[in-house]
Amino acid sequence: MSKISAILIDDEITNLKGLKQKLGKLFPEIQVVHTFQKPEDAIKGLQETQPDLVFLDIEMPRISGFDVLAKLEKIEFQVIFVTAYSEYAVEAFKQNAVDYILKPIDDEDLIVAVEKAVKIVQEKKDFNTNSKLVNLLTNTLSNNKKIIVPTAKGLSFIPQEEVLHLEGYEGYTKIHLTNLTTIISSYNLGRFEKLLSNIFFKCHKSHIVNLEKVRHFENEGYLLLQNDQRVPISRTNKKAFLALFK
Template sequence: MTPPQRALLVDDERLARAELRELLRPYPWVKVVGEADGVTSALARIEELQPSLLFLDVQMPGESGFDLLARLPACPFDVIFVTAHDAHALRAFEVNALDYLLKPVHPDRLARTLSRLAGEEPGGAEPARGPGRQKLTEGDLLLLENGAKSRFVRVEQIVCVRGAGDYSEVFAADGGQTLSPRPLKDWEQRLPERTFARIHRSALVNLAFVERVDRSLGGGGDVYLRGLPEPLPLSRSHAAALRERFG
């Protein structure tokens, strides 16, 4: 039996919200509990209604749907983006959205999305997640999951990523620390090269957070990062490349 969903519709266009309500009528297990026309009202409605599902417009006056997610301390609900521009699809996947729908929303496309939400995968449906090897940019928003908790972090706010066996630890500028199931080599492939550099076989750092580098007699050293209490080791093999990055 499909579990019931409490849906909140977030779109600055009243007609778009009304059309989506109508499209959801054949799905009694999706109950629309409220609407919001922007980020500020959506934050209030999320706190008030505690939805389990968010239909979220991307482009809205003032702040975007991505800005809304960035302002949430956690994401205890599924997100389905609704957008008029398919260029936003990659970023939707980067925040681990369940799916994205292009306006005007087609009933068949909505049906496939809701089947996925219900745990079904009808033939021919698009994959629930986007390509895993796309390069990120500094402004991209990532959903970092840690057990039952999850948080949104912009790439530019990642201080460093440290290897932890098959996993990795992600340190953010706000002091948050998350254990990621993605290995360090995957982070190296996806993080923007102009911003991040490998300093050791077990560490990637955001160059914008480097405060100083202390060299050792052996050719390696220590890298001090703003926001971290202890320096990270700089290996001899990566020291020359790091010096070159800093000119």
């Protein structure tokens, strides 16, 4: 597992040292890059360094943990609130915290909260890595006129001429091929729209067609493909579609 960067924020030095020690013992993959006692310093530090994970005390002098987050323009890290008062729990979750733990910190509570946060961080990193890989491969294979389809089993490399149309379905995408088979991709239709070449046309919010496979335009709002499949075309996209053939 890759290292996960963390920042600890608490106005009491003993709490910072204790939490850092517990993390080092229980989660060696977590690297504490900064600790802050003053919330003003923490705000500046978070603006300059976006870690993967932040442990944030709620009750601090002058500025609360909630106010620290409110002063940040960008929050891309996961937050675990640390507090001595359980009544802050509801407000903590309103602030989109992964979890909150009570002082004095119990090892079991810490493990549950951190494992939840680490899972989210790792999934985000895996997703970003996969996206970069797909974009790189897309650029590399563009001259070969192939599209890359991320699936549950890996990556499929499909020649563009074999794709009839793409259909968005409950957050997934169905890739309809000329051999009448279908591939289900974990990418949504919007992500494919960014990866496809200009021979593909988004005719409907849920459909992208290969223009080379369109055989007929029906006035009532459908495109007929070479396999006799009818794909809806929205009213707003009709003009743009017809303009392609002027």
